[in-house]
Amino acid sequence: MAESKLKLNGVEVEFSPGETILQVAERNGVDIPTLCYLKDCTPTGACRMCVVEVKGARTLVASCAMPAGEGMEVQTDTDKVRVARRLAVELLLSSGVHNCLVCEANGECKLQALAYEYGVDATRFPSPTEIYPIEDDNPLITRDFSKCILCGRCVQACNEVQVNRAIGFGYRGAEAKIVTTGDRPYDQSDCVFCGQCVQVCPTGALTEKKAKGLGRSWETQKVRTTCPYCGVGCQLWLHVKDNRIVKVTAVEEAQPNRGRLCVKGRFGYDFVNSPERLTKPLIKEDGEFREASWDEALDLVANKFLEIKEKHGPDAIAGVSCARSTNEDSYQMQKLFRAVIGTNNIDHCART
Numbered sequence: 001m002a003e004s005k006l007k008l009n010g011v012e013v014e015f016s017p018g019e020t021i022l023q024v025a026e027r028n029g030v031d032i033p034t035l036c037y038l039k040d041c042t043p044t045g046a047c048r049m050c051v052v053e054v055k056g057a058r059t060l061v062a063s064c065a066m067p068a069g070e071g072m073e074v075q076t077d078t079d080k081v082r083v084a085r086r087l088a089v090e091l092l093l094s095s096g097v098h099n100c101l102v103c104e105a106n107g108e109c110k111l112q113a114l115a116y117e118y119g120v121d122a123t124r125f126p127s128p129t130e131i132y133p134i135e136d137d138n139p140l141i142t143r144d145f146s147k148c149i150l151c152g153r154c155v156q157a158c159n160e161v162q163v164n165r166a167i168g169f170g171y172r173g174a175e176a177k178i179v180t181t182g183d184r185p186y187d188q189s190d191c192v193f194c195g196q197c198v199q200v201c202p203t204g205a206l207t208e209k210k211a212k213g214l215g216r217s218w219e220t221q222k223v224r225t226t227c228p229y230c231g232v233g234c235q236l237w238l239h240v241k242d243n244r245i246v247k248v249t250a251v252e253e254a255q256p257n258r259g260r261l262c263v264k265g266r267f268g269y270d271f272v273n274s275p276e277r278l279t280k281p282l283i284k285e286d287g288e289f290r291e292a293s294w295d296e297a298l299d300l301v302a303n304k305f306l307e308i309k310e311k312h313g314p315d316a317i318a319g320v321s322c323a324r325s326t327n328e329d330s331y332q333m334q335k336l337f338r339a340v341i342g343t344n345n346i347d348h349c350a351r352t
């Protein structure tokens with residue numbers, strides 16, 4: 001089947017039926033700014049940042065929602081387009097209180113970046129006088145409604161990506177907000193705290209509570225790793241400052257999770273820097289623990305295993321692999337018990 005064609009900024013490009021103008025532009029290396037658009041979700045055209053000029057159209061069109069058409073002539077960066085985008089940024093900034101100096105999203109906020117790109121340093125429109133209070137009753141996510149631009153990305157992430165269906169739009173007009181069922185706090189709702197809403201939020205409306213004050217985006221180093229909690233192998237970015245994990249985000253384009261995480265993968269990293277974590281082997285003598293070398297500790301365990309196996313048989317020994325160790329370590333653990341000790345008494349603590 002022959003590919004259809006349109007003109008993108010004067011250059012003829014091909015597209016497949018069903019593609020939007022935004023998808024065609026992305027595939028051809030043409031940048032169109034977005035705020036509400038979330039890949040693989042139903043386009044809403046809510047933020048109007050992605051507007052483009054199409055020859056013959058009465059008005060500017062939202063490229064995230066407009067299907068590409070045969071023979072279209074699309075301009076993505078005309079004066080008319082830039083004026084419209086600048087106005088959209090002004091209106092979004094005036095919808096709340098966006099104090100970048102003290103915002104946890106400073107440096108990662110897409111609205112901040114667009115305001116800088118389009119030269120918006122003030123807004124002509126009044127800001128709301130009454131704003132919903134900050135919600136931080138739960139231990140994991142802070143919701144600051146004064147920074148919410150109602151882009152709907154969190155709703156799509158919850159309903160279409162993770163399919164938890166915990167949040168949606170509530171109320172109308174100036175009182176509109178993102179709500180759970182019954183407009184309850186997160187910890188009293190159906191939220192499972194996967195944090196996908198935090199991952200996709202383009203402003204500081206949703207932030208990781210545990211990361212507050214621990215480091216700005218430009219102060220942290222991103223280290224890619226694999227989640228240790230189960231056999232799926234989700235890909236993580238560890239945001240590290242001073243050799244300490246500040247927060248965890250998902251790797252957007254990586255398999256198998258493609259930007260998705262569960263509550264353990266996103267928020268369960270405290271054990272890494274826990275002061276209660278053992279750093280040296282301990283041997284108990286006369287009811288008291290003493291520090292030992294690895295060789296001494298391992299020799300003691302091996303000798304005890306041999307003694308128990310000789311006296312009671314291999315099935316008198318059982319092992320539990322740790323959910324915070326790597327898949328490779330768990331594999332070696334079961335090989336130790338099955339092939340060396342000779343028992344199938346091996347389990348994994350994630351099941352408990």
